[in-house]
Amino acid sequence: MVPTHDDPRYLRSREAIVAAAREVLLTHGPGALTHARVAEQAGIARATVYRHWPRSDQLLSEAMATVPMPFFDAPASPTRDWLVRELTTLAQQLGHHDVRVVATTLASAALWEDDMDARRARFADLLASRLADALDDARARGEVDLHTDPRDAAALVIGPLYYRATIERGTTDEHVVATLVDGLGRWR
Amino acid sequence: MVPTHDDPRYLRSREAIVAAAREVLLTHGPGALTHARVAEQAGIARATVYRHWPRSDQLLSEAMATVPMPFFDAPASPTRDWLVRELTTLAQQLGHHDVRVVATTLASAALWEDDMDARRARFADLLASRLADALDDARARGEVDLHTDPRDAAALVIGPLYYRATIERGTTDEHVVATLVDGLGRWR
DNA sequence: ATCCTATGAGACATCTTGACTCAGAGCGCC
DNA sequence: GGCGCTCTGAGTCAAGATGTCTCATAGGAT
16 A cells, blocks of 8 residues: 555665766756666666656755765864865865765756755855854864854855865965865964 | 848847847856747747857857856955955855856856856856966965965865855955955965 | 565656748848 | 848648547456
8 A cells, every 4th residue: 555665676776776866967957967867877778767756856855965065074173174174075075076066066056946955055054054053162272263143154265165176177276275164263 | 132131120139039048047046047038028929039049058158148257357465455345245146146147158058058168167257367366476475475376276265255155155255355365365 | 385565667648849831121332 | 221031920731649438358366
């Protein structure tokens, strides 16, 4: 009666579809993400794809969810060193094609689809919160005198990396990361 | 024999198509930009749209070109004041839906289409060059000691505004702009 | 071995896409 | 005003895409 969803055949198809959707998204872009194309890439029947994800925007959601996006790790002390490490990692991840695809697709799709916008909001909020918390903590410990509101910090330090990666299509070096961190406030 | 291209009928159709394409792009997104939809929006025959722009990516190019994008004006002195003015304007323009649509569409489409990537590169280079030139000039006049390479300045100051507008979907206030400008170097 | 469920293969109607045709209207020119 | 020329509107058409449905069969639980 009720669909099981733990049938090995079901899970196998599901995995094949997700992997194929991911592949299509990353190599041909969100515009190429159709049921037919995913079925072909996965080597399964078109009807099966429809059974799992009836609408193609769900397919896109799923495909995007499979690409690991950069987040801030748990803060460490001293906060300045932690922040430099995290931003360097983030800059490096933004150098990867997969991450750029998902980031730009997210920013673009969020303007037209509600669930994509919700995903964007969660993503932005998570980054901003983690950074703000770490900075609040550093400030409480007297490690830094901030020049700005901690909630602005994400835009201030991630923004340049993001712009560099998606608009200028280049990489960000260590020196720029250090400049960004020092721009947040006076570190002791 | 040879198509004229200054026939009033031709120009009228062209204008109607461009306006309609712009409208469709801005209200329904690049995915909705089809010949049929543009024809309907423009109130003209579908075949006419094909005659003017046979491929739909050309339609997208045209539509995007109709939206005025922010650039830096000619530098004024003192450079710091000019820069604050320009960045404030830029932040305000990034608050407009039209500009966000074109910016995110550009970043996204550039990953999949060569001419979009060329457009992106021109856009990024123009912004970076104008800013770098203005900063070089300010440095030569002794107005500023830069902390970074002037070619990095665009990412450093535009990046946060761009991130704020497209990922966090918020506005940037004057104080943040001032922080950004002061982060570039020591102004005299 | 038996039953149940998911899949594969295909049929099917419908919609979309891009090309083409042709009559008629709009425009430049005299 | 009248005469050509060219562009447009409206429609047709074939090919392909899209979404639904059916049914035989294979995979897996018991």
